[in-house]
Amino acid sequence: MAETRRYITKEELEKHNTAGDLWISIQGKIYNVTYWANDHPGGQLPLLSLAGQDVTDAFVAYHPGTAWKYLDKFFTGFYLKDYTVSEVSEDFRKLAAEFSKSGLFEKKGHVVFVTLCLVVMMFCLSVYGVLCSDSRSVRLVCGGLMGLMWIQSGWIGHDSGHYQVMSSRGFNCLVQILSGNCLAGVGIGWWKCNHNAHHIACNSLDYDPDLQHMPFFAVSSKFFSSITSCFYDRKLNFDSVSRFLVSYQHWTFYPVMCLARINLFAQSFLILLSKKKLSTNRGLEFLGLVVFWTWYPLLVSCLPSWGERIIFVVASFSVTGIQHVQFCLNHFSSSVYVGPPSGNNWFEKQTEGTLNISCSPWMDWFHGGLQFQVEHHLFPRLPRCQLRRVSPFIRELCKKHNLPYNMVSFWKANAMTLETLRTAALQARDLTNPVPKNLVWEAVNTHG
Secondary structure (H helix, E strand, O other): OOOEEEOOOOOHHOOEOOEEEEEEEOOOOEEOOOOOHOOOOHHHHHHOOOOEEEEEHHHHHOOHHHEEEEEEEEHHEEEOOOOOOOHHHHHHHHHHHHHHOOOOOOOOOOOHHHHHHHHHHHHHHHHHHHHHHHOOOHHHHHHHHHHHHHHHHHHHHHHHHHHHOOOOOOHHHHHHHHHHHHOOOOHHHHHHHHHHHHOOOEEEEEOOOOOOOOOOOOOOOHHHHHEEEEEOOOEEEOOHHHHHHOOOOOHHHHHHOOHHHHHHHHHHHHHHHHHOOOOOOOHHHHHHHHHHHHHHHHHHOOOOOOHHHHHHHEEEEEHHHHHHHHHHOOOOOOOOOOOOHHHHHHHHHHOOOOOEEEHHHHHHHHHHHHHHHHHHHHHHOOOHHHHHHHHHHHHHEEEEEEEOOOOEHHHOOOOOOOHHHHHHHHHHHHHOOOOOOOOHHHHHHHOO
C-alpha cells in the first residue's frame, strides 16, 4: 500500500521563520534547517531572509547538483500543499539545468590565472617604482597602479567567493586570503557575509546591505523614515546630520567613493571582532589583515616626504574608488522595495533590481563580470568568462515573460545613478527647516 503523504499549508510553513525554528520548502518538500543554519557555508542570514518560504529558485541558483543529495537528512516528512511553479520559475530552472548539462559551471577558462598574473605584475611594479625610482611622477603612477591592483584582486575575491576558482577548496581559500586580506586589506569573511545577503535580498532597502549607506547616501526617500537594517540589526537613523549629507549626495558621491576603501577596511576588522559565525578561518583572516597592515604602511613610509606619502595613498584610494562606483551603478538606479525577499519571485526581483553595463569584449577585464549583472545575479555560480555567452538566453527569457532586461553604457549608468541620488537629495531638502538663503544656497538649490 502506498504511503500517505502529509501536507502543510503555505500559512503553516510561514510560521517557521525564526532562527530557533527555521523551515524551508524546496520543490514542495519541507526541510527543517534550524540547526544546519549555523553551519551553512553561505551564512545564516540568507536562510533567515527566506525562512518559511519555498526557496527552490534560490537553491538552484546557489548550489551545484551535488548539494541535492544532502537534503534528505533535513526532510520533515511534510510536503507543501497546493505547491505550484510559475512559468517564469519553470523556465529559469530549465535554463539552469541546460547550463549545467553543457558544463558551463565547470568551464572556468583562464580568466583567474591571467588576472592573478596581472595582480602580481602590478604589485611588483608598484613596489619597485617606490623603492627604486627617483622620479615623483613615477611614484605617483605607482600609487595609481596599486589602486588598479586592488581592483583586479577584488575581482578574484568576488569570483572565488561565488565558485571554486582553484583545483581544491583549500587552495581556493588560500587565494581568497592572499588576494583579499593580504594584498587588499579586505576580509573575505566580511565580503561573503555582506555579498550573500545582497544577492538574496537584491535591492531590499532593509535587507540588502549594499543599499544601506546612511548617513552619506540614500537611494530612496523611504530611508527618511529611519528604517531598521536587518543586516546590521540597527536603525538607520535619518537625523539632522544624515539629512544634510543626503541633501548634497549627488555632489559628494564621487569624492566619497574615493575614500570608500576605508569603510571596507573597518568592516573587515569589525566582523572578525564580532560574534558572527563566519565560513572562513578567523585566525587566518586576521593574520592576512596583519600582513596587509604591515607591508602597505612600510611601503608608504619608504617615500621621501609626507607630501608624497599622502599623494600616494590618495592616488591608490582614488583609483580603486572606480570599483566602488561600479558596485553602485548596477543597483542604485534600479527598482527598490521594503521588506524581506520572496522565494516565489526570485527571477523577477533579480532582473528588476539590477542594471547591465554595455561594453566591448576587450573591456571585460575592466568590469570584472559586473557588466552582466543580471546574468550574474540569476546564476552567481557561473564563471565570469561564461556570462557574455549566456546573455542572449537571459535576454530572450526576460522578453518572453515581459520582464526588464536593462542595459546601458557606463556613462549612462553614471548619469542614472547621479539622477537617483539627486532626486532623493531634493526630497531630503524638502524635509529641512527653512534656513537663511544666500546666493550660494540659491545656486545649489536651483540647479541641483
